Structures are given as structure tokens and as C-alpha cells.
Amino acid sequence: MKQRIEHSQNHYLRVAGICLFMTISSVAVAQQNATPSLAPPPVTSPAEKAAIQAFENQVKDYVKLRNKVRKHAPKLSKDSTPEQIHAYRTTLEESLRAARKGAKRGDLFMPEIAAYIRRTLKNEFKGKDRKDIRDIVFETELQGVVLRVNNPYAQSAELSEMPATLLAKLPQLPTEVRYRFVGTKLILVDRDSNAIIDFMPQALP
């Protein structure tokens, strides 16, 4: 009798274990499939990993400098007036320009990360979505946009929409820094001051 009970208990434990395993697996699959187009690209080579790490370090250094400089800008709240917003933005822009005197193109988009980004974006431009992505990026009107590192992106110019699928494939950025396409160029801008931090030509195929 005891053996029969133990046998039954083992059986139920086995069933419960299988059910638990299946549940965990299905949740993992569901999460992965929730937005498959936003999955990051597989990073395969040590060289790629090193390039991404170097880039992320450069961006972090920029953010450290930026936040140090930002302490001297007027405070901004969620209930600010246009005058306060304007004062903050212009102070930050001027302070950053002074702090990054001598900044030049390629300081962050170094050759290795630029090559990685080009390869990644080229892969994303394959297939049926190619036209849709191109339409989104290239429909932006860019008159008056002059790209100069350490200078603001033209306030009067429209901003390109960053396709979500491309954003997901690029090295992730902190909140203070944004990617933006200007034609085939990829630029890094400061979210608040709108200053161009760096840019790389021919990012898009």
C-alpha cells in the first residue's frame, strides 16, 4: 500500500514538474515573441562587442560631462514656462559647446562602431520592409539642416522619425542622447539642447 502511495506521489510530482516547465517555457516564448521585431541583433564577434563597449563608454563620458555642465543651467520642472525652457536650453547648449571645444566628427562614431552600425542597418534594410523604412527616413524635409558637431540641429527643421525596428538594433543609448537620421547620415543629438554630438555619413545603404 505504502509503495502504491509513494508511486502516486512521484507521478504527481513528475506531472507538476512537466507542467511548470511548460509554463515557464511558454512565458519565455511569449515574451520573446511579443515584439520580435524589437529583438536586438545577435552580437557574434569579440571585435563587435569591443566596438559596442567602446562606443557606450564614450557616450557615458559625454553624459557625465553633460550632467556636470547641466548643474549650472536653470532648473526645469514639468510646469515650466516657455521662458524657463528657453533659458535652460540655450544655457545648456552654450555650456556644452564651451565644454566640448575641439569636439569633432568621429569622436564617438569611431571607425569600428561606425562599421558595425553600417553592417547592422544594411541587414535591416533587406526584405519587404526596406521600402517602408526608406519612406519613413527619407520623407523628412531637410532644408536648412547643416551638420556641425557641437552646434545645434536647426530648430526650424523637422525631425526624422526613428523606425522602432532600427532603433532596437542600434547600441542602446541613455535618455540624454538620441539617434536621428539626416538623409543617410546618422547623428547623435543631445535630447535637451538639440546639439549635435557627433554624426556619421552613409549609415544607411
Add this chain to the structure above:
Amino acid sequence: MRRFFTTNFLIVAFVIAISSTPAQKPNGNAARSTPTSSPVKLALPLKDGSLRFAVIGDTGTGSSKQHEVAEMMARYRAAFPFEFVLMMGDNLYGGETPRDYEKKFSEPYKKLLDAKVKFYASLGNHDLALQVNYQNFNMDGKEYYRFKKGNAAFYALNSNYMEKKQVEWLQNELAKDTSEWKVCFFHHSPYSSARKHGSDTQLREVVEPIFVKYGVDVVLTGHDHVYERIKPQKGIYYFVSGAGGRLRSGDIRASALTDKAFDRDLHFILFEVTGDQMHFQTISRTGETVDAGVIVRDRN
């Protein structure tokens, strides 16, 4: 005799000339007159306790026509006191100095602002991120945010920069949202029959599955400077409302998506939520009702 007639002719001509000059306001601008003095024709139930709001998009021009739309909104508000306005982005075109904020937002909508109507903005592709800090856009300092009114939850998204953390935020918030109505509003249109931009299929690919999974009822967008009510897509009602200040006349190329379209003039939309029904009325700059109807929420 000839001199007599010549002199009198000149006097008469002069009198006619000065009486045709437009009336001048003290600040030197020509008086802005509404295009019509036709009465307000409400096509909404106006039930006690209902949730009432307005929708505008792509407004930030500062033009006389934007003013006229704003004036029409104020006239309709006298009959239909809506509580707040949703903005679909492109809130300020061509610059964001303090004067731009006045000219393109606080002056046109002064009557509504003075009446304590709240504006909830989303960001368009002509908007800098710092607009999230502007007191009168009520964005809580965030590019994407949520607020609740009555039995409806509203989600403002930043479709310019749909990064993974925004997508995750949206999923997490919608997953726990038990509101009867879920409304998302943002700039770029997942569905649109306009020629200039059209459907943003890239964006649709990312957001639509989330909207469907978590029971979003209505999606409001702008970017295309037209009005279009899209046929329900996977149970969701989409409205393109991108002509609150800028118009692309003739831009609609009606398609299988289109339930109703209007691209001859600027417009705004009024909504009224009563229980399981969401009534809407789309009104042109001149006060013409270009669309009206009701969305009935499926309780299941």
C-alpha cells in the same frame, strides 16, 4: 464744370476707398473674423456626467486659420463644455522661442485656456523634446504618459522615438489597466490614406499587436494634414486628425481603409463618452459637421 465733376469724382472715389479698408484692431492687425456666423449644430447627446474632450492635431502655425478653428472650438464649447483637449503633435512649427509658444499656442487657444480647459500634448516630428516641460501641455515632464478621466484611460506616446523602453512601458501599463475605455494618441498614423505620408507600417508593426492584445479601443493620430476615420482594424477605431492648423488640401486618396475623409479645410473633433458609447463629431473650421457617429464598446 469739368473741374467740378473731376473733384467730386475724386471725393467719391476717396470715400469708397476708405470705407473698404478692413477694420483695424488697436495693435494694428486686421480683425480676425470667423468664416461663418452659422449656429452651433451639436450632434452629440450631451448627457449629464459624460466625459467630454476635443482633439486637434498639427496645429502650431499661428495662422489666422488656426485662430478660426480655435474660435470655433470655443463656440462649440459654449454648447458642449468639454473638459480637455488632446493634441496629436506638431504643436509648434518652425521654432520654439517663448514668442513661438505664444503665437502658435497660447494666443490661438486663449479662450479655452482662460476657461481652464486642459491641453494634453503628444510630440510630433516638428516638436523638440523640451515641450514635455511646458506647463500648458500637461505632459508631466514625460514624452509618453498616461492619465485617467472617468472610465477612460488616455495614453500619450512619442511616435518619433519608439524605443524599446517606451514599448515596454506601454505593454506594462495596458496590461494592468482595467479602464472601460483605452485611448492612445500620438503623432504618426498606423493607418492613413493620405498621399504625403500614408500608413506608417513600421510603427503599426510594433504598436498594433499591443493595442489588440490589451484591448485599446480608439487610436488618435495626426501627421497627415487631413481628417480620416479609418474602418475598424482588428476591432480598433483609428482617427487621423492632422489638420488643426495645417491642411494638405486634396491629399486624401480614399482607400479600402476609409470610412470617412475630409481634406478641404481644417477641423477638430469632439468626443463624448457615456458608459459603453463614445460619440464623436468632426467639425470644420467653418462649423460644418463633416463626420459624426458613435462607437459602441464591446463589453466582452
